[in-house]
Amino acid sequence: MKEIVQKAGDRSQKVVEWKAPEELRELMDLDPTAVGETHEKLLMRLQDIIKYSVKTGHPRFVNQLFSSLDPYGLAGQIVTDALNTSQYTYETAPVFTLMEETVLKTMRTCIGYTEGNGIFCPGGSLSNIMAVNCARHFMFPQTKKTGMFGLPPLVIYTSELAHYSIKKAGYLLGFGDDNVKLVKTDELGKIIPEDLERQIQETIDEGCTPFMIVATAGTTVFGAFDPIDKMADVAQKYGLWYHVDGAWGGGVLMSKKHRDMMKGVDRADSVTWNPHKLLGVPQQCSCFLTKHVNILQQCHRADAKYLFQKDKFYDTSYDTGDKTFQCGRKVDVLKFWLMWKAKGSEGFEQHIDKLFDNTRYIVEKLKQREGFRMVVNEPDCTNVCFWYVPPSLRNMPEDEEFWNRLHTVAPKVKEGMIRDGTMMITYQPQKDLVNFFRLVLQNSATTYEDMDFFIDEIERLGKFL
Amino acid sequence: MKEIVQKAGDRSQKVVEWKAPEELRELMDLDPTAVGETHEKLLMRLQDIIKYSVKTGHPRFVNQLFSSLDPYGLAGQIVTDALNTSQYTYETAPVFTLMEETVLKTMRTCIGYTEGNGIFCPGGSLSNIMAVNCARHFMFPQTKKTGMFGLPPLVIYTSELAHYSIKKAGYLLGFGDDNVKLVKTDELGKIIPEDLERQIQETIDEGCTPFMIVATAGTTVFGAFDPIDKMADVAQKYGLWYHVDGAWGGGVLMSKKHRDMMKGVDRADSVTWNPHKLLGVPQQCSCFLTKHVNILQQCHRADAKYLFQKDKFYDTSYDTGDKTFQCGRKVDVLKFWLMWKAKGSEGFEQHIDKLFDNTRYIVEKLKQREGFRMVVNEPDCTNVCFWYVPPSLRNMPEDEEFWNRLHTVAPKVKEGMIRDGTMMITYQPQKDLVNFFRLVLQNSATTYEDMDFFIDEIERLGKFL
Numbered sequence: 065m066k067e068i069v070q071k072a073g074d075r076s077q078k079v080v081e082w083k084a085p086e087e088l089r090e091l092m093d094l095d096p097t098a099v100g101e102t103h104e105k106l107l108m109r110l111q112d113i114i115k116y117s118v119k120t121g122h123p124r125f126v127n128q129l130f131s132s133l134d135p136y137g138l139a140g141q142i143v144t145d146a147l148n149t150s151q152y153t154y155e156t157a158p159v160f161t162l163m164e165e166t167v168l169k170t171m172r173t174c175i176g177y178t179e180g181n182g183i184f185c186p187g188g189s190l191s192n193i194m195a196v197n198c199a200r201h202f203m204f205p206q207t208k209k210t211g212m213f214g215l216p217p218l219v220i221y222t223s224e225l226a227h228y229s230i231k232k233a234g235y236l237l238g239f240g241d242d243n244v245k246l247v248k249t250d251e252l253g254k255i256i257p258e259d260l261e262r263q264i265q266e267t268i269d270e271g272c273t274p275f276m277i278v279a280t281a282g283t284t285v286f287g288a289f290d291p292i293d294k295m296a297d298v299a300q301k302y303g304l305w306y307h308v309d310g311a312w313g314g315g316v317l318m319s320k321k322h323r324d325m326m327k328g329v330d331r332a333d334s335v336t337w338n339p340h341k342l343l344g345v346p347q348q349c350s351c352f353l354t355k356h357v358n359i360l361q362q363c364h365r366a367d368a369k370y371l372f373q374k375d376k377f378y379d380t381s382y383d384t385g386d387k388t389f390q391c392g393r394k395v396d397v398l399k400f401w402l403m404w405k406a407k408g409s410e411g412f413e414q415h416i417d418k419l420f421d422n423t424r425y426i427v428e429k430l431k432q433r434e435g436f437r438m439v440v441n442e443p444d445c446t447n448v449c450f451w452y453v454p455p456s457l458r459n460m461p462e463d464e465e466f467w468n469r470l471h472t473v474a475p476k477v478k479e480g481m482i483r484d485g486t487m488m489i490t491y492q493p494q495k496d497l498v499n500f501f502r503l504v505l506q507n508s509a510t511t512y513e514d515m516d517f518f519i520d521e522i523e524r525l526g527k528f529l
Numbered sequence: 530m531k532e533i534v535q536k537a538g539d540r541s542q543k544v545v546e547w548k549a550p551e552e553l554r555e556l557m558d559l560d561p562t563a564v565g566e567t568h569e570k571l572l573m574r575l576q577d578i579i580k581y582s583v584k585t586g587h588p589r590f591v592n593q594l595f596s597s598l599d600p601y602g603l604a605g606q607i608v609t610d611a612l613n614t615s616q617y618t619y620e621t622a623p624v625f626t627l628m629e630e631t632v633l634k635t636m637r638t639c640i641g642y643t644e645g646n647g648i649f650c651p652g653g654s655l656s657n658i659m660a661v662n663c664a665r666h667f668m669f670p671q672t673k674k675t676g677m678f679g680l681p682p683l684v685i686y687t688s689e690l691a692h693y694s695i696k697k698a699g700y701l702l703g704f705g706d707d708n709v710k711l712v713k714t715d716e717l718g719k720i721i722p723e724d725l726e727r728q729i730q731e732t733i734d735e736g737c738t739p740f741m742i743v744a745t746a747g748t749t750v751f752g753a754f755d756p757i758d759k760m761a762d763v764a765q766k767y768g769l770w771y772h773v774d775g776a777w778g779g780g781v782l783m784s785k786k787h788r789d790m791m792k793g794v795d796r797a798d799s800v801t802w803n804p805h806k807l808l809g810v811p812q813q814c815s816c817f818l819t820k821h822v823n824i825l826q827q828c829h830r831a832d833a834k835y836l837f838q839k840d841k842f843y844d845t846s847y848d849t850g851d852k853t854f855q856c857g858r859k860v861d862v863l864k865f866w867l868m869w870k871a872k873g874s875e876g877f878e879q880h881i882d883k884l885f886d887n888t889r890y891i892v893e894k895l896k897q898r899e900g901f902r903m904v905v906n907e908p909d910c911t912n913v914c915f916w917y918v919p920p921s922l923r924n925m926p927e928d929e930e931f932w933n934r935l936h937t938v939a940p941k942v943k944e945g946m947i948r949d950g951t952m953m954i955t956y957q958p959q960k961d962l963v964n965f966f967r968l969v970l971q972n973s974a975t976t977y978e979d980m981d982f983f984i985d986e987i988e989r990l991g992k993f994l
Contacts, residue, residue, distance in 0.1 A: 068611040080623075085847050088623055094631040096866070100873040106601070109870065110608055113863070117612045117624050128621060130857070133613050136571070143575055145606040146533040147582045148598050148811050155947070156593060158545075158553055159582050166559040186651035189856045197701055211705030213682045217675075228833040232854045235829070236662055238703030240676030285835050340857075346613050348859045364700070368693040370750050370957040370967070375937075377944040382550050389697045391654045392595070392805075394813045394859075398578070401561070405574065408565040472840075479842040482620070492835040502835070 068114055069121070069133060073509065078485030079122045081115055088116060123510045124487035124517070129284065129312050129341045132507035136406040137346040140399030150392040151184075152371060152385030154378060157395060161382055164397045167404070171337065172353055174317040176330030181360050182353040183387050184396045188311030189229035191336040191352040192278075196220065196233040197389070198334060198354060199276040199305035201363035208363070212238050219267045220244045222278035223255045223290060225494070227309060230278055243272070252440060253288030255279065261298055276305045281326050282313025282342075285494050285502055287445030289313060293328030300331070308332040311350065313445050315342025318409060319416040325444060330355075342419070342446070342506060343412055345400045360387040418508040419446045426503070426515040433519055434458075435527075439500045446505035451498075452477065452522050454529045471498035473529055480525035487521055533579055534586070534598060538974065543950030544587045546580055553581060588975045589952035589982065594749065594777050594806045597972035601871040602811040605864030615857040616649075617836060617850030619843060622860060626847055629862045632869070636802060637818055639782040641795030646825050647818040648852050649861045653776030654694035656801040656817040657743075661685065661698040662854070663799060663819060664741040664770035666828035673828070677703050684732045685709045687743035688720045688755060690959070692774060695743055708737070717905060718753030720744065725763055741770045746791050747778025747807075750959050750967055752910030754778060758793030765796070773797040776815065778910050780807025783874060784881040790909060795820075807884070807911070807971060808877055810865045825852040883973040884911045891968070891980040898984055900992075904965045911970035916963075917942065917987050919994040936963035938994055945990035952986060 083091060092112055101109075119125060121133030151157045151164070168182035185191040200207055204215070212218070218239060222230045224246040234244035245267070248259040264274045277299045279290040292308060299306035308329050314337030316322040317329075329335060333355060340349040354360070365386040372383050385391060404412070423446045430436045430450050435458065439449035452473060460466045474491035481487050489503045503518060548556060557577055566574075584590060586598030616622045616629070633647035650656040665672055669680070677683070683704060687695045689711040699709035710732070713724040729739045742764045744755040757773060764771035773794050779802030781787040782794075794800060799819040804810040819825070830851040837848050850856060869877070888911045895901045895915050900923065904914035917938055925931045939956035946952050954968045968983060 068608070083623065084843050085619060085623070085627065089627055092624065092627070094628050094866070096632065096635050096869040096874060098874045100871050100876050106867065106871055110604070110867070113608065113624050114612065118614055118621050120612065120614045120621070128615065130613075130615065133611070138610060138613075139575070141610040142607055143533070143578065145603060145610065145811060146598070147579065147585065148595075148603075149583055149585045150593065150595065150812055154550060155953075156583050156585070158548065158550070159557065159578050162550065162554055162557070163559050167561065170561050186655075186859065187855050187857045189854060190651075190655075193701075193854065200703075207703060207705060208700050209706050211682060211699075211708050212677045212703040213680050213705075213708075215678050217678045227856070228831040229854075229856055231831045232829060232856075234676075235673050235831075236658075236702065236854045238665075238672060238677040240672060240678075241674050243676050243678075284833075346610060347615055348857060364697065366693040366696045366700075368749075369959065370955070373940070373957055373964075375940045375964070377940065377947075378549050389654060389658065389694075389701045390652050391692070391694055391697075392652045392813060394651065401559070402571065402575070404561040406565050406571055409561060409563045411565050475838070475840045475842065482842075488620075490835070492838055494834065499838075499840070 069138065073121065073123065075123065077119065077122070079125050079488050080118045080482060080485050082482050082485060083116060118488070123507055123514050126503045126505065126510065127488035127490045129504055130347060130506060132344045132509060133346065134344050134403055136403045137399045140402035141346050144395045144398045149395060151395050152383065152391060152393060154382035155376070160395045160397055161384060163401050164384070167397055167401055168351060168353065171351060175335055175353060177353070177355045179357055180353060180355040181357055182351055183360060183384065185350050185352050186394065187348050188227070188336055188338045188350045189232060191311065191350045192227070192229045192309055193233045193236060194352040195307040195334045195336060196237050196276065198359045198363050199307065200237065202305055202356065202359055203275055217243045217272040218275040219272055220276045220278065221247055221260055221263060223247055223249055223280050223283065225249050225253050225283040225286065225288065226278060226280045227284050227311065249288070253283050253286035255290040255295065257291055257294045257298060260295065264298070264302055274302055274304055276307060279308045281308050281310035281329070282445045284312065285447065285492060286440050286449060287313070287443050287447030289325045289444045292326055293331070296328045296331035306332045307334045309336045311336045311338040312341050314338065315416055318343065318412040320413065321417055322420060339400050342416065344415065344506065345403060349396045349400050364388055415508045419505050422505045422510060422515065423448060425512055426518070429515065429519060435523065436519065439497060448503045448505070449500055451500045452526045454526050456529065467498050473526055474499040474501055476529055477522055477526045481521065487518060489518065534603065538586065538588065540588065542584065542587070544590050544953050545583045545947060545950050547947050547950060548581055556581070583953070588972055588979050591968045591970065591975065592953035592955045594969055595812060595971065597809045597974060598811065599809050599868055601868045602864045605867035606811050609860045609863045614860060616860050617848065617856060617858060619847035625860045625862055626849060628866050629849070632862055632866055633816060633818065636816060640800055640818060642818070642820045644822055645818065645820040646822055647816055648825060648849065650815050650817050651859065652813050653692070653801055653803045653815045654697060656776065656815045657692070657694045657774055658698045658701060659817040660772040660799045660801060661702050661741065663821070663824045663828050664772065665702065667770055667821065667824055668740055682708045682737040683740035684737055685741045685743065686712055686725055686728060688712055688714055688745050688748065690714050690718050690748040690751065690753065691743060691745045692749050692776065714753070718748050718751035720755040720760065722756055722759045722763060725760065729763070729767055739767055739769055741772060743772045743774055746773050746775035746794070747910045749777065750912065750957060751905050751914060752778070752908050752912030754790045754909045757791055758796070761793045761796035771797045772799045774801045776801045776803040777806050779803065780881055783808065783877040785878065786882055787885060804865050807881065809880065809971065810868060814861045814865050829853055880973045884970050887970045887975060887980065888913060890977055894980065894984060900988065901984065904962060913968045913970070914965055916965045917991050919991050921994065932963050938991055939964040939966055941994055942987055942991045946986065952983060954983065
């Protein structure tokens with residue numbers, strides 16, 4: 065284990081020892097067998113598992129909205145595992161119940177809520193699903209009893225660049241794809257409030273019911289922050305539940321310098337915030353926070369008598385199980401709490417400020433370097449989106465053929481970096497833009513030198529394409 | 530950490546060092562602070578956290594449907610944490626993607642499916658929610674697009690003793706409480722198939738639409754197994770999706786001696802099975818399994834272009850993210866896989882057989898002991914439900930006062946065991962039965978002597994009540 069952690073921070077090690085699915089299946093004997101194996105054999109197997117797994121803690125893993133491996137976070141995770149409990153009653157998780165309550169309260173203070181409630185969910189998608197569920201209960205409490213049958217369509221509004229969990233929440237909760245309306249964004253990827261209002265009006269004209277607005281604080285690809293305050297005005301005007309999906313960007317609330325990006329967030333009814341993203345807490349650590357004190361219980365309570373006995377000898381209002389659609393719930397707070405105690409809020413602030421400093425550094429470098437072109441000139445968050453234009457394309461007119469050829473560059477460069485194991489950076493198309501790189505700075509151990517390396521390496525892998 | 534694991538197996542240690550919420554809050558300084566703390570301070574804090582947490586691995590923790598701490602399971606968990614990845618693309622979790630596929634395939638073979646699909650979910654409730662969602666997509670695929678608005682009520686049938694997650698699934702997915710019909714059970718706690726059919730007929734007569742039948746293989750309190758095969762007949766007759774919630778009891782499929790309890794499970798469209806329960810895998814490890822090869826993708830696919838790029842250089846059918854309503858998904862397979870490789874299927878079989886042997890032992894003892902009375906004479910599973918009747922009540926006529934007084938015995942005994950930290954056994958009322966103990970045998974390290982201890986200790990704590 066020590067080896068995994070050390071190697072993860074060692075730049076001379078590969079980020080991944082790549083094998084295609086079929087090769088890897090050949091290399092590893094994964095089938096469960098009738099008879100147990102020796103310790104020696106099992107240790108060898110674990111070594112292989114480690115060898116062929118991605119080193120997500122490597123400073124050159126900038127592929128997702130998570131990375132790095134904080135030692136306090138890992139220590140907290142290991143103690144959590146060894147205590148192996150589930151969080152639904154105070155009885156089985158006394159310390160973690162109070163710890164969760166305290167951490168959520170502090171997070172609400174960061175948002176600017178004076179009161180409220182919250183819960184840790186297994187991932188940001190489920191936090192967003194929680195938001196839609198709370199919204200429905202708040203707006204149409206009868207649905208808990210009678211369902212949505214026979215109601216006019218209830219419509220959710222979110223950005224065309226929102227995380228796909230909002231659409232998935234729509235499928236799961238019975239709203240349907242048609243009733244998750246995607247609002248247009250500007251060239252920076254931010255919602256255009258006028259289009260939001262136009263669509264709400266359209267819904268009303270069609271005889272359907274506007275229901276909920278979701279702002280994104282840090283879109284997945286561009287890292288764009290929607291105009292939170294302006295959207296709050298619209299939500300207020302039409303009396304809709306207002307949710308801010310800050311799964312990615314929520315961490316900026318820890319920085320005095322950057323927290324204004326979320327100005328107006330205290331006006332939201334609820335917020336998703338994943339400390340496992342920008343704050344570098346281990347997987348998974350996602351929080352749903354709301355200013356409504358009782359909504360979670362009202363919305364989810366099923367009063368299972370075998371678990372939430374009211375004749376227990378302690379104050380059963382500490383039992384958290386009826387605040388969620390889960391029953392057993394893994395403890396996700398300790399790793400975050402331990403990091404917080406170890407670094408202090410100050411430490412998180414420095415971490416965030418360093419990430420934004422790194423972002424400025426690489427953006428400047430990219431702008432100066434021949435063949436690189438920014439997709440978003442001044443990123444809101446630490447997502448850096450850019451194209452690499454190989455020399456063979458540089459003197460072409462920028463017609464359809466140019467863009468078609470550019471579209472194939474990022475996948476090929478990606479293949480090269482994975483086969484060599486030197487770094488991991490993702491790419492994607494978006495709206496009418498062809499495949500571009502998205503490099504995400506979330507590990508404050510990533511240095512200026514690493515960023516120079518990213519640029520050089522893309523050039524090395526792409527220049528003859 | 531070594532200390533936690535060793536202490537957990539040491540009977541001279543307390544199961545819990547109990548503090549009420551207010552006391553515990555005084556003892557522990559949980560508030561995050563601005564400035565970080567020293568390593569020494571943090572270690573002391575971790576020691577306190579461990580001290581005041583419940584030792585769920587203790588052989589006398591028989592309070593929930595999980596317990597024990599398998600060393601291979603823990604090792605798998607720790608490696609998972611150190612690799613700190615998320616499971617949505619092959620790219621970020623190559624080994625775990627193949628491992629999950631292989632383990633799920635072997636589990637499907639245990640069920641008797643010749644083909645199918647599956648996914649690990651964070652807990653049994655979410656596996657059951659997954660089942661309802663798949664059922665809805667299979668029966669009414671248009672709801673993914675248009676939602677449930679305007680449809681006639683779709684009705685789910687499950688046991689009045691089913692896990693409360695079925696009701697919660699009803700709330701969450703927009704069916705509503707009214708459309709989760711609870712079917713009557715017999716004195717053993719098993720669904721009465723005639724009542725199931727009667728209710729389906731009633732739904733049809735009311736102009737609503739029967740939709741899904743959920744059988745429970747191991748109810749939460751009694752551990753009763755519904756008549757799976759007979760209910761399959763009913764599901765077949767009416768053309769309904771048939772789900773078996775084997776979250777608790779699924780583990781019996783590993784034992785040649787006990788697997789017949791789930792006869793007919795291969796006829797189900799889907800199954801929930803939590804290896805973290807009867808099989809003793811660490812928290813959380815829950816699987817949703819289905820015989821329908823494509824339903825998971827059809828039901829959840831949102832095709833996020835930034836994550837599931839089709840122009841990747843490997844076979845992207847290995848990307849699992851669009852098989853679920855989650856996006857980021859914690860790796861839950863390694864701990865289970867490592868236990869399986871270490872023990873072999875044989876080892877799990879011996880574990881299960883030992884649990885049932887322990888159950889027979891304590892049931893016989895309880896029947897012979899004065900003052901103890903069985904709630905279910907011959908438990909299906911390893912849940913042992915019984916009353917303790919203190920001497921003061923033994924010569925009373927069994928009238929209302931008798932039952933009212935008996936109702937208060939279990940809570941008081943429970944308070945005593947918690948304050949002394951000697952063991953943890955839960956209690957609850959159920960149907961028209963007053964509070965009784967439910968002791969759950971899930972840790973094969975629990976010995977005959979422990980079981981004698983449970984009985985003696987209840988007597989010690991309860992005899993003067």
